[in-house]
Amino acid sequence: MKKCVLPLMLLAVFETVAVTLWLTKDNMFYLFNFSYIGLSVSLGVFLFIRKYRHARRVVQLLVGLYMLIYLGLICRENMQIEGFWYYLFTGVFEAATIHYAVAKIFGPLIFGRGWCGYACWTAMVLDFLPFKVPSQPRKNLGWIRYITFSASLIFVAAMFILPVGNLERIMFWAFVVGNVLYYASGIALAYVFRDNRAFCKYLCPVTVFLRPMSYFSLLRVKCDKDKCISCGKCRRVCPMNVDVTDNSRRRENGTECILCMECVKNCPKGAL
Ligand code: SF4
Numbered sequence: 697m698k699k700c701v702l703p704l705m706l707l708a709v710f711e712t713v714a715v716t717l718w719l720t721k722d723n724m725f726y727l728f729n730f731s732y733i734g735l736s737v738s739l740g741v742f743l744f745i746r747k748y749r750h751a752r753r754v755v756q757l758l759v760g761l762y763m764l765i766y767l768g769l770i771c772r773e774n775m776q777i778e779g780f781w782y783y784l785f786t787g788v789f790e791a792a793t794i795h796y797a798v799a800k801i802f803g804p805l806i807f808g809r810g811w812c813g814y815a816c817w818t819a820m821v822l823d824f825l826p827f828k829v830p831s832q833p834r835k836n837l838g839w840i841r842y843i844t845f846s847a848s849l850i851f852v853a854a855m856f857i858l859p860v861g862n863l864e865r866i867m868f869w870a871f872v873v874g875n876v877l878y879y880a881s882g883i884a885l886a887y888v889f890r891d892n893r894a895f896c897k898y899l900c901p902v903t904v905f906l907r908p909m910s911y912f913s914l915l916r917v918k919c920d921k922d923k924c925i926s927c928g929k930c931r932r933v934c935p936m937n938v939d940v941t942d943n944s945r946r947r948e949n950g951t952e953c954i955l956c957m958e959c960v961k962n963c964p965k966g967a968l
């Protein structure tokens with residue numbers, strides 16, 4: 697029964713969001729949407745507690761495929777960063793704006809970059825590639841994300857300034873083309889740097905929101921210094937090059953932690 701407490705607590709949080717949005721926006725979709733995501737995340741946490749090896753991948757596939765195929769391709773909602781700018785400019789607090797507010801802007805204050813570890817449909821595919829642990833030191837290329845971030849903003853702003861007709865249709869195709877570009881560049885970068893998460897580290901525009909917000913995250917992996925024997929295994933298995941033995945918020949690559957728990961699973965002393 698103890699193993700069910702955390703999953704049930706998480707489910708309760710998602711259900712609260714689901715019911716609140718359903719009632720305030722008078723739209724049943726929110727009840728379905730957040731209940732589904734809550735059930736997927738809770739199931740994943742339950743499986744993780746039961747020590748099922750692929751628990752994280754199960755959540756990634758359940759949530760990632762739902763967002764990419766159902767919300768993106770079937771419901772034709774642009775859930776990428778361009779969709780966020782689009783709904784923001786139209787002044788509508790719907791779809792991508794709610795998604796960004798919950799998963800990528802305010803949510804990270806509580807669960808850090810849990811989105812990146814458990815729900816992102818780009819990483820869902822990249823994590824199938826063979827370079828699960830980076831074999832080279834991290835490159836100083838993080839500045840590229842500011843270019844992709846600015847490009848997405850300029851693209852949507854230009855459509856409003858020009859102005860262009862048929863915006864909904866353009867946004868749908870922007871979602872399709874955007875995803876193809878993300879997957880193509882993500883796979884290419886993974887092979888060039890021999891690192892599945894190279895796209896996340898250097899190119900992803902969403903990290904411009906995620907990194908500063910997750911700095912304050914409530915949920916963090918911490919190290920029990922009394923148990924740690926400084927073997928360095930946690931560092932070697934971390935896909936994001938985080939120095940998890942340092943408990944300060946300024947630890948090396950601290951805002952890159954995706955809460956994948958590889959370090960926790962591999963620590964020989966149970967120090968994390
Ligand atoms: S950094 Fe970007 S691509 Fe990578 S998991 Fe996070 S949101 Fe997805």
Ligand code: SF4
Pocket residue numbers: 919923924925926927928929930931941962963964965966967968
């Ligand atoms: S794997 Fe565990 S014992 Fe080894 S350095 Fe990391 S926290 Fe310390």
Ligand code: SF4
Pocket residue numbers: 917933934935936937938940952953954955956957958959960
């Ligand atoms: S291995 Fe540990 S420190 Fe690295 S991303 Fe995963 S949870 Fe974070």
